[in-house]
Amino acid sequence: DGGITQSPKYLFRKEGQNVTLSCEQNLNHDAMYWYRQDPGQGLRLIYYSQIVNDFQKGDIAEGYSVSREKKESFPLTVTSAQKNPTAFYLCASKFGTSMNTEAFFGQGTRLTVV
């Protein structure tokens, strides 16, 4: 089945640790995105990539890093520099790079700092 797979579903991070969230898609989509969702707020863009080996910062990139070595994969690392990482993280992808087509989302990773 085609789709976007995020793993793990739940992730716990200790203070000072880096953690990596996985996002894989087999839709042959060009563009991939990472969003953060907090209660009562809209989704906020962290990073996006429109092509392999290229990515751009979104509105809230500080404390996060990404890579795009393969078209299918766009992992997000939450570094120790991110002071408030507890949130629901969503990965999305879309065909082409035009913004007037819909994005499709994975099922999310809930990250909690312990």
Add this chain to the structure above:
Amino acid sequence: EDQVTQSPEALRLQEGESSSLNCSYTVSGLRGLFWYRQDPGKGPEFLFTLYSAGEEKEKERLKATLTKKESFLHITAPKPEDSATYLCAVHAFSGGYNKLIFGAGTRLAVHP
């Protein structure tokens, strides 16, 4: 400033009681408005894309409409399985790049 505002924040309906959700936006040069449904603990599920004022789209009990300043998601004779958070997003060129700007969503609860 580009902005998307959804109202109400939460809506409680009885089964069969029709209503509408609102998404108002201020963006320069709208290129697309998107509606998504999100169930608790899940990723958003795409529903509709609207491109120009006057456009309408329907899917089962849902109908989305678009004007120059806002979009409505009409829910006709809702059922309990329609309970979810409904998200609205618009495409905008902001901060130096193209991006989707999301509203905070409307939490819909439909009771039998």
